[in-house]
Amino acid sequence: MNEDVTLEILRYRPEIDSEPHFQSYTVPYREDWVVLDALNHIKDHLDATLSYRWSCHMAICGSCGMMINGEPKLACHAFLRDYRHAVVRIEPLDHFPIERDLVTVMDSFMEKLASVKPYLITTENKPLGDGENLQTPLQLMAFKQYTLCINCLLCYAACPQCGLNESFVGPAALALAHRYNLDSRDAGNEQRADVVASNEGIWECTFVGACSEVCPKHVDPAAAIQQTKISASLDWFKAQLLPGAQR
Amino acid sequence: MSRRPYVRKVKRSWWLGQRRYVLYMVRELTSLFVGLYCAVLVVGLFRLVQGRAAWDGFLAALSSPAGVLFQLVCLAFAAYHSVTWFALTPKAMPLALRGEPVPARAIVGMHYAAWALVSLIVLVAAGT
Amino acid sequence: MARSNKPILWLPFAGGGLVAALIIPVLIMITGILMPLGILQLPYEKMAAFAHNPLGKLILFGTVALPAWHAAHRLRMTAHDLGLGGGAVVKALCYGSAGVLIAAAAGALLAI
Numbered sequence: 153m154n155e156d157v158t159l160e161i162l163r164y165r166p167e168i169d170s171e172p173h174f175q176s177y178t179v180p181y182r183e184d185w186v187v188l189d190a191l192n193h194i195k196d197h198l199d200a201t202l203s204y205r206w207s208c209h210m211a212i213c214g215s216c217g218m219m220i221n222g223e224p225k226l227a228c229h230a231f232l233r234d235y236r237h238a239v240v241r242i243e244p245l246d247h248f249p250i251e252r253d254l255v256t257v258m259d260s261f262m263e264k265l266a267s268v269k270p271y272l273i274t275t276e277n278k279p280l281g282d283g284e285n286l287q288t289p290l291q292l293m294a295f296k297q298y299t300l301c302i303n304c305l306l307c308y309a310a311c312p313q314c315g316l317n318e319s320f321v322g323p324a325a326l327a328l329a330h331r332y333n334l335d336s337r338d339a340g341n342e343q344r345a346d347v348v349a350s351n352e353g354i355w356e357c358t359f360v361g362a363c364s365e366v367c368p369k370h371v372d373p374a375a376a377i378q379q380t381k382i383s384a385s386l387d388w389f390k391a392q393l394l395p396g397a398q399r
Numbered sequence: 400m401s402r403r404p405y406v407r408k409v410k411r412s413w414w415l416g417q418r419r420y421v422l423y424m425v426r427e428l429t430s431l432f433v434g435l436y437c438a439v440l441v442v443g444l445f446r447l448v449q450g451r452a453a454w455d456g457f458l459a460a461l462s463s464p465a466g467v468l469f470q471l472v473c474l475a476f477a478a479y480h481s482v483t484w485f486a487l488t489p490k491a492m493p494l495a496l497r498g499e500p501v502p503a504r505a506i507v508g509m510h511y512a513a514w515a516l517v518s519l520i521v522l523v524a525a526g527t
Numbered sequence: 528m529a530r531s532n533k534p535i536l537w538l539p540f541a542g543g544g545l546v547a548a549l550i551i552p553v554l555i556m557i558t559g560i561l562m563p564l565g566i567l568q569l570p571y572e573k574m575a576a577f578a579h580n581p582l583g584k585l586i587l588f589g590t591v592a593l594p595a596w597h598a599a600h601r602l603r604m605t606a607h608d609l610g611l612g613g614g615a616v617v618k619a620l621c622y623g624s625a626g627v628l629i630a631a632a633a634g635a636l637l638a639i
Contacts, residue, residue, distance in 0.1 A: 347528050353528070355537070358604050385537055388535075
């Protein structure tokens with residue numbers, strides 16, 4: 153088969169370009185190729201200067217997120233056969249500064265992720281001799297889906313509030329905070345609340361729901377945030393009624 | 400090599416770019432019509448205070464072509480609000496019964512049942 | 528970052544959303560379709576009697592106040608989405624309007 157696919161890719165090399173601009177490439181169409189395969193073909197045979205992140209090629213490392221025809225997708229998870237007979241437009245993930253070509257600056261996310269304290273916080277240090285923490289299947293079920301995040305940032309690209317407010321903590325970080333708040337081994341809800349329940353935390357969210365729609369691992373960050381709004385509101389009212397009981 | 404990250408500006412028309420964002424904006428704007436109808440109800444309460452003649456005038460205004468048209472628009476938006484609100488509720492309040500998660504459909508279904516029940520009660524109360 | 532006081536705005540918004548979803552459509556059906564068509568009557572005596580009743584006052588107040596607050600909060604957030612800013616003017620317009628409606632409803636219901 154001699155069918156071709158045309159890709160229009162947003163290029164930006166700071167040492168040469170003053171602004172990003174589109175560049176067209178033609179790659180062979182292969183039934184089993186994903187967009188990442190097309191990018192690798194370009195890099196190997198057509199233009200070695202093209203820069204992009206990728207690793208596992210199986211939608212688990214979260215590296216290859218990009219905008220494909222305006223939709224945030226993993227390049228390894230977008231099949232060329234779904235984009236036949238039309239030009240495929242590829243741009244770096246929305247709402248992040250462009251470092252180079254399809255590579256974005258993720259620093260803001262890394263800070264936001266750290267700020268929600270995404271680790272088990274316990275009230276006491278249990279000595280090793282006391283054995284493991286026990287957890288029933290029911291307790292695991294409560295938070296398991298929120299453990300599946302691969303930090304691919306498609307949700308940040310999809311979320312309009314991330315675009316409108318650079319300081320919004322964002323879906324993935326808030327979903328991860330929820331994962332720990334729901335974990336029966338954790339006692340860190342209070343410590344996370346200053347970030348999670350701040351104006352830049354859950355309260356920036358207006359439940360657009362786009363984050364959950366684009367998540368390749370079905371984490372459902374939108375649900376995590378709405379559930380946190382309810383629990384944070386109840387905590388807030390309890391704190392008003394019993395001043396001094398919190399913190 | 401020096402870094403010069405490029406920041407792309409978000410356009411004010413961002414929500415026109417994709418169907419899901421347009422539907423989101425429509426969903427949010429349902430609240431405008433809910434609010435306007437509430438204002439109409441408040442006017443009605445004042446007409447009730449002012450007596451029978453004022454109340455009858457209020458009913459006449461509601462029954463006018465402009466009044467009916469306005470209310471039909473409100474009804475469309477209010478119904479869209481109900482449908483979208485019910486659809487989102489399972490995400491905000493997941494329920495578990497005897498160790499198993501209650502399916503979202505059941506939670507949504509209970510809301511529609513409540514909607515039907517409330518509507519029936521109001522209709523019967525208005526009709527008697 | 529500090530814990531936000533948003534819950535005071537958000538909980539009535541959420542309650543108002545549910546009340547609006549359950550009751551507003553049937554009310555519009557009555558006042559906008561069934562009454563104009565003559566299928567249902569809303570005579571002054573019956574309405575005044577209902578509004579005179581304390582429970583009736585409570586129901587009417589809840590039906591108006593909660594959805595009005597819901598609309599105010601949602602429109603404030605939407606103004607921000609539309610690039611109209613989320614500052615003091617927008618907040619004053621939105622919550623102020625709701626406040627006026629709620630106070631007016633209370634005033635009218637107390638007077639009936």
